[in-house]
Amino acid sequence: MLVGRSLFAATLAGMLALATTPASSQTLRYANQGELKSLDPYTLNESTTSAHLGHVYEGLVARGKDLKIIPALAESWETPEPTRWRFHLRKDVKFHNGDPFTADDVVFSAERVRAKGSNFQSRVPADAKAVKIDDYTVDFILTSPNPILTALWATWYIMDKKWAEANDAVAPTPAAATTPSYASLHENGTGPFMIESHQPGVKTVYKAYPGWWRKPEHNLKEIVFTPIANPATRVAALLSGEVDVIEPVPVQDIERVKASSNATVLTGPELRTIFVGMDQARDELLYSNIKGKNPFKDVRVREAVYRAIDVDLIKNRVMRGLSTPSALMVAPEIFASKDSIRPKFDPDAAKKLLADAGYADGFEVTMDCPNDRYVNDAAICQAIVGMLARINIKVDLLAQPKAQYFAKVLKPGGYKTSLYMLGWTPDTLDSQNVLHDIMGCRDDPKDPNRGEANLAGYCNRQFDELADKVLVEADPAKRDLLIKQAFEVSMKDWAYVPLHQQALAWGVSKKVKLTQRADNMVMLYWATKQEE
Amino acid sequence: MLAFTLRRAIQAIGVMIAVGIISFSMFRFAGDPVNQMVGMDTSGAERAAIRKSLGLDDPVIVQFGRYVGNAAQFKFGVSYQFRLPVANLLMERMPATLELAVVATIFAMVSGILMGVYSALRRDSWLTHVFQAVSLIGISLPTFLIGVLMIYLFSVTLGWLPSFGRGDVVHIGWWTTGLLTLSGLKALIMPSITLGLFQMTLIMRLVRTEMLEVMRTDYIRFARARGLTTRAIHFGHALRNTLVPVITVAGLQFGSVIAFAIITETVFQWPGMGLLFVQAVQNVDIPIMAAYLMMVSLIFVTINLVVDILYTIVDPRLRSTVSRAH
Numbered sequence: 019m020l021v022g023r024s025l026f027a028a029t030l031a032g033m034l035a036l037a038t039t040p041a042s043s044q045t046l047r048y049a050n051q052g053e054l055k056s057l058d059p060y061t062l063n064e065s066t067t068s069a070h071l072g073h074v075y076e077g078l079v080a081r082g083k084d085l086k087i088i089p090a091l092a093e094s095w096e097t098p099e100p101t102r103w104r105f106h107l108r109k110d111v112k113f114h115n116g117d118p119f120t121a122d123d124v125v126f127s128a129e130r131v132r133a134k135g136s137n138f139q140s141r142v143p144a145d146a147k148a149v150k151i152d153d154y155t156v157d158f159i160l161t162s163p164n165p166i167l168t169a170l171w172a173t174w175y176i177m178d179k180k181w182a183e184a185n186d187a188v189a190p191t192p193a194a195a196t197t198p199s200y201a202s203l204h205e206n207g208t209g210p211f212m213i214e215s216h217q218p219g220v221k222t223v224y225k226a227y228p229g230w231w232r233k234p235e236h237n238l239k240e241i242v243f244t245p246i247a248n249p250a251t252r253v254a255a256l257l258s259g260e261v262d263v264i265e266p267v268p269v270q271d272i273e274r275v276k277a278s279s280n281a282t283v284l285t286g287p288e289l290r291t292i293f294v295g296m297d298q299a300r301d302e303l304l305y306s307n308i309k310g311k312n313p314f315k316d317v318r319v320r321e322a323v324y325r326a327i328d329v330d331l332i333k334n335r336v337m338r339g340l341s342t343p344s345a346l347m348v349a350p351e352i353f354a355s356k357d358s359i360r361p362k363f364d365p366d367a368a369k370k371l372l373a374d375a376g377y378a379d380g381f382e383v384t385m386d387c388p389n390d391r392y393v394n395d396a397a398i399c400q401a402i403v404g405m406l407a408r409i410n411i412k413v414d415l416l417a418q419p420k421a422q423y424f425a426k427v428l429k430p431g432g433y434k435t436s437l438y439m440l441g442w443t444p445d446t447l448d449s450q451n452v453l454h455d456i457m458g459c460r461d462d463p464k465d466p467n468r469g470e471a472n473l474a475g476y477c478n479r480q481f482d483e484l485a486d487k488v489l490v491e492a493d494p495a496k497r498d499l500l501i502k503q504a505f506e507v508s509m510k511d512w513a514y515v516p517l518h519q520q521a522l523a524w525g526v527s528k529k530v531k532l533t534q535r536a537d538n539m540v541m542l543y544w545a546t547k548q549e550e
Numbered sequence: 551m552l553a554f555t556l557r558r559a560i561q562a563i564g565v566m567i568a569v570g571i572i573s574f575s576m577f578r579f580a581g582d583p584v585n586q587m588v589g590m591d592t593s594g595a596e597r598a599a600i601r602k603s604l605g606l607d608d609p610v611i612v613q614f615g616r617y618v619g620n621a622a623q624f625k626f627g628v629s630y631q632f633r634l635p636v637a638n639l640l641m642e643r644m645p646a647t648l649e650l651a652v653v654a655t656i657f658a659m660v661s662g663i664l665m666g667v668y669s670a671l672r673r674d675s676w677l678t679h680v681f682q683a684v685s686l687i688g689i690s691l692p693t694f695l696i697g698v699l700m701i702y703l704f705s706v707t708l709g710w711l712p713s714f715g716r717g718d719v720v721h722i723g724w725w726t727t728g729l730l731t732l733s734g735l736k737a738l739i740m741p742s743i744t745l746g747l748f749q750m751t752l753i754m755r756l757v758r759t760e761m762l763e764v765m766r767t768d769y770i771r772f773a774r775a776r777g778l779t780t781r782a783i784h785f786g787h788a789l790r791n792t793l794v795p796v797i798t799v800a801g802l803q804f805g806s807v808i809a810f811a812i813i814t815e816t817v818f819q820w821p822g823m824g825l826l827f828v829q830a831v832q833n834v835d836i837p838i839m840a841a842y843l844m845m846v847s848l849i850f851v852t853i854n855l856v857v858d859i860l861y862t863i864v865d866p867r868l869r870s871t872v873s874r875a876h
Contacts, residue, residue, distance in 0.1 A: 055631050056632070056633060062588065063588065063592065140593075191633060194587070217642070221821075244819065245819075247819070251713060251818065254713040255705075255713045257706045258706045258712075260712055425585060429597075430597050431582065445591065455591055466594075466595075470591070
């Protein structure tokens with residue numbers, strides 16, 4: 019009788035367990051154009067990789083569906099003084115191998131992420147100290163105030179100290195690693211999924227982690243990821259129901275996918291800003307028929323180029339409506355001010371400006387453009403060539419694959435361009451990154467990293483002073499005002515021609531519900547899939 | 551005979567060296583690998599450190615020496631994208647490509663020979679005209695277009711066949727095969743037809759011409775006069791005599807089937823060496839590009855060498871001219 023009762027109880031308990039377990043029984047198949055190149059979370063600072071690893075690893079903080087910073091492995095934090103940040107860690111968090119998560123892991127990760135070979139060294143300032151107060155409290159002591167310290171921490175993933183030490187993975191896997199490291203082929207995070215198998219460039223299988231501290235919003239048992247580089251094949255795989263989610267959908271296929279019976283397209287503005295830059299640093303342009311001087315040094319010529327480009331036409335014709343013309347060098351989700359209005363498209367005024375500057379007959383210049391990096395990149399450049407031709411600037415377009423394009427125009431290639439198109443998402447999701455990296459002076463002796471991606475060589479010391487103030491200002495209202503002032507300075511200088519934010523386009527099966535985040539990170543722990 | 555073999559072997563090595571030089575000089579224009587290895591906002595100092603540790607800062611001649619030295623020992627280093635040894639990556643991908651190439655070749659031979667024989671024997675049948683039209687399509691339409699069209703017909707519209715990948719594979723030692731599972735076999739159909747279509751038309755046309763030629767020869771006429779069955783004449787005598795050149799061509803073409811698999815593999819996301827190579831080109835993964843090019847040229851050179859040697863064994867006339875030349 020006793021046996022019978024306990025058996026009955028066990029059966030009942032089993033049935034209850036079955037009834038209460040969320041229906042985490044679905045397999046979601048996901049295809050992306052890029053590959054997951056390394057499982058070491060400190061090897062490659064690129065958003066697709068970070069999104070993948072965000073399923074298995076977690077940071078002290080995370081970004082929510084609206085991109086707001088939310089607590090993750092840190093339950094809460096405060097700044098008792100401007101240069102000291104105190105983080106209270108979540109208890110009862112376990113890594114996938116069962117190791118408990120403690121302050122030691124945070125201190126270890128802070129060292130590892132700044133070590134030689136890490137591509138994420140800027141996540142934690144080099145001169146900051148991470149100090150363990152007790153097992154669940156960590157202090158970060160800074161040398162100067164940094165109001166956006168945690169802005170980058172959603173992709174600074176915390177690793178297990180014990181695991182790393184046991185597997186000879188204390189040092190980060192460098193980009194130029196000559197021997198495969200354990201951490202680049204295995205993971206041990208705290209996140210909602212574990213990697214069950216990983217064949218680089220072919221297939222990666224994620225399994226749901228039952229011990230995750232958060233209550234899952236997804237109902238997935240596993241995620242099967244396949245990179246499919248060919249856009250036509252990727253779309254076909256979605257339409258035939260062989261995959262559930264693809265990213266991206268080519269602009270020209272969006273209507274077709276939407277019209278299909280089993281899939282649709284999630285679109286929304288992406289944070290990336292596409293813009294045109296003009297070399298205003300050299301005394302003579304590298305690629306132009308004007309010798310002995312640089313027309314782009316003349317602010318009137320820059321204004322003329324700005325006013326000659328019709329962003330609405332680009333939106334309607336080239337982007338098929340899927341772009342948001344931009345007045346600023348950052349997306350409105352990052353910084354918006356009602357005073358920042360894009361100056362009007364005005365080819366007649368542009369012609370007059372050119373004439374005033376002494377180029378009534380125009381001039382010739384070569385434009386560099388990637389053709390496999392941004393949505394319809396080469397087509398946008400082609401459109402710009404036509405628009406500039408109307409004000410007699412004869413543009414010779416050099417559109418190349420990104421490998422060749424970036425090798426030519428970026429700093430290691432010597433900024434070899436006179437006119438170019440580039441896209442940029444500040445990974446901090448904060449304007450300061452753009453003010454510093456894209457628009458700061460290239461020759462600042464105190465800060466050699468300033469203006470590293472400023473291919474145009476725009477330089478205004480007053481602008482840099484404002485950018486420096488933005489870095490340390492803790493009061494959000496004052497900070498916003500400083501950012502606004504900085505952008506106004508650059509607009510008065512006609513420093514750059516922001517074009518638009520391109521649109522995200524994710525192809526999603528009608529069986530799947532998914533949250534789209536504007537930073538284009540596909541986070542499948544918010545996905546639910548209908549029972550088959 | 552030995553001298554002949556030696557001479558051909560030395561020529562083959564010369565070809566390999568030439569391929570090495572040409573591919574090395576091409577890498578100069580492939581772009582900067584470091585850009586593909588780190589995030590966009592990586593500092594210049596960090597980039598410079600990576601360049602240095604990859605040896606990209608050394609003088610071109612030093613880099614070339616290192617490249618040739620390593621290639622001679624079949625050491626291809628570590629992939630820039632995956633941080634894994636290139637040899638392992640290629641070994642992992644090789645079964646997919648070889649399986650696809652073999653199945654495609656068998657498809658091309660079987661259907662090419664059947665269509666060729668039929669169209670030679672029934673020159674005015676409507677089916678012959680259909681075959682001719684198919685062969686025209688096979689020769690003139692580019693591979694990727696055929697692949698995409700098939701995907702839209704059989705995967706998207708009809709939902710019969712998978713649009714990408716290899717399906718489930720079975721591991722036999724280090725080899726993986728899709729021939730033992732249903733999904734693996736289904737996944738093979740479209741890629742192998744796409745890849746084999748060009749060879750098929752080639753073989754069909756070859757068989758047809760050879761057949762027509764042979765059918766006019768005296769011994770066929772004599773066989774007919776002797777009262778042999780048509781079947782015996784066509785397949786026992788005529789077809790057998792057409793097969794020698796067909797097999798030669800198919801053998802020589804096997805190298806290009808492997809090389810052309812690049813396009814088919816890209817269209818069908820077939821996880822073989824060709825796809826690996828295309829991804830390597832996009833990401834300036836020089837170690838993979840170098841290893842792949844050397845390997846494909848090795849395959850070509852080996853096939854040609856074997857065919858040359860076999861010829862001299864099979865055809866005594868060739869041997870006598872060779873020995874007379876000495």
